[in-house]
Amino acid sequence: MMGEKDYRKLFEKYLNGDYTAEELKEILAFFQVERSGNTLEQLVEDYLANDAVVSQTDEDSVRRVVHQTDQAIHAALQARRQRRRFQLSYWPYVAASILIVLSVSFGIYRYYGAPATQPALVSDHTGDIPPGGNRATLTLSDGRTIVLDGARGEIVIGNEVTYTDGSRVISNPSLSLQLTTPKGGTYQVTLPDSSKVWLNASSTLTYPNNFNGHERTVYLEGEAYFAVRGLTSSVGPHKELHKVPFKVVSKGHSVEVKGTEFNVSAYADEAAVMTTLVEGQVSVLADGSTTTLTAGQQSVSTGGTMHVHAVNPVLFTAWKDGMFIFEDETLENIMQRVARWYDVEIEYQGVNKEELYTGSFSRYENVSGVLNNLAFAGDLTYTIKERRIIISKAD
Incomplete structure (x- = not known):
């Protein structure tokens, strides 16, 4: 010691x-x-x-x-x-x-300028908003919808759909399944090949109840973290299946792997599709070109072009471990993530949405905790009215 x-x-x-x-x-x-x-x-x-x-x-x-x-x-x-x-x-x-x-004494700092000497006051606070949680629905190909148990937070797909404790969700599921999280929701699924997927808020993952041995393809709208079983883990009943490439398709963008961990962000209301590689190697097909990523790289596909740069993967994957961590992010980008997780709408009044912030906060605190940090760092004030947050400059 x-x-x-x-x-x-x-x-x-x-x-x-x-x-x-x-x-x-x-x-x-x-x-x-x-x-x-x-x-x-x-x-x-x-x-x-x-x-x-x-x-x-x-x-x-x-x-x-x-x-x-x-x-x-x-x-x-x-x-x-x-x-x-x-x-x-x-x-x-x-x-x-x-x-x-550790470098951010009060949770969040602006990229430039000194923080406010006192936290900004809330001008109108009609009720705090709790964080999101394990919430999702499972939709079958015949249109039936099952509201999943939030307390369990994870399902396993195969000939049956079960929770991880073995209790049954549904027997003989349809060939195609769709897992959807609302705003303020997250959920985890184990696919038929034992690969794991963490689905972020306001996202949809479409996948089969069994992979056929010729392909492992899933479709994503929104954001998900994938831990794909590959050749190095080809044991047990899925031994041969692990030799088949795994594909994630989203917005005309495809990521192909055999075994690795990565994050894909492909929200419908965002122009870019971002693939962030944590470990292993992936091929990204987008905009008519193919590129290979290695650990610590991110591809950004937008407007018919794709570029690759080195990143700190933690900044893009901390959400699955219950944290928001950001570095030199605009206020608008930060609040976009906040809006999805807390299921709120954001309105700005006389605020520079492009101002940069660095910091972190837990995804398990009420929205006021996040807003107090931002208000303190950026000399801002905010108003909560039902599920609308109005951000303005402090007097």
Whole structure:
């Protein structure tokens, strides 16, 4: 176990981004052991007290950054546990997601300019709005619709549709199934080849109840994270099926893989289709061209063109682990995600929607918590009227 001086020195290096991969693994392992105690809170409190940027820190601010840091570390550790072949190259992405949180004392910062000295006040607050949750419907090819149990949050597709505890949703399902999440909904499905899909809010996934051995093709509108079973996991009853390429088709855009993890965002109300690769390799077919992505790359297809660039995948996949994490994102893009998750409409009054923000927040807090952070960082005020949020400049 690290001594007090050791972990304080390592934590300081970690905040400054001056660490090796081995040191990062050591500090994350330390957090995993100590996260239930007071060590993390004390480290963050010391950091805030000594940070020249933050001249005054109240208890609420400390609690907020501790909570956000803990959320980021928890999400990182969960992601690590879920990976059967966790590679060292992923650690910089984990580090980046945590450092984004740790470098933002009050949750969210603007890209330029100083934050407001006091949080903006809510001018009219007629009721807070809770976060989304596990909500989805399953539609059969004959038109029948089944409202899925939100408390279970995951179904398994095959000759029967069941929840993960084995209880039956429906016997002898139709050849084609459609899983749909509303605004404020998310759900997880295990496909007939044991691949897993996490469906984000306001999304639809269409797929067969059994793959025929010649192709594994699903259709997506909206956003989903895919963990596709491939050749390296070809065991059990689906051994031969795993040799068949897996395709995700959306808005004239196709992603083809054999086994990997990636995120596809293809909302109908957004011009671009984005494919973000977490691990493995995929081929992206769009706009008459084909390109191959490797881990840490993203393709953006829009307006008849496609380009590829390096990204931090955590920024585009944190949603499935219960976090919003963004870096240099416009207010409009952030609020578009907020609108889908909280099932609200957004109205702007005299606000620069292109202003850039960096920060993070949990997807499990009420919308007021998110808006208070934005208001504080951007010198904004907001009004909640039923399911409409009006954002304006603070006086």
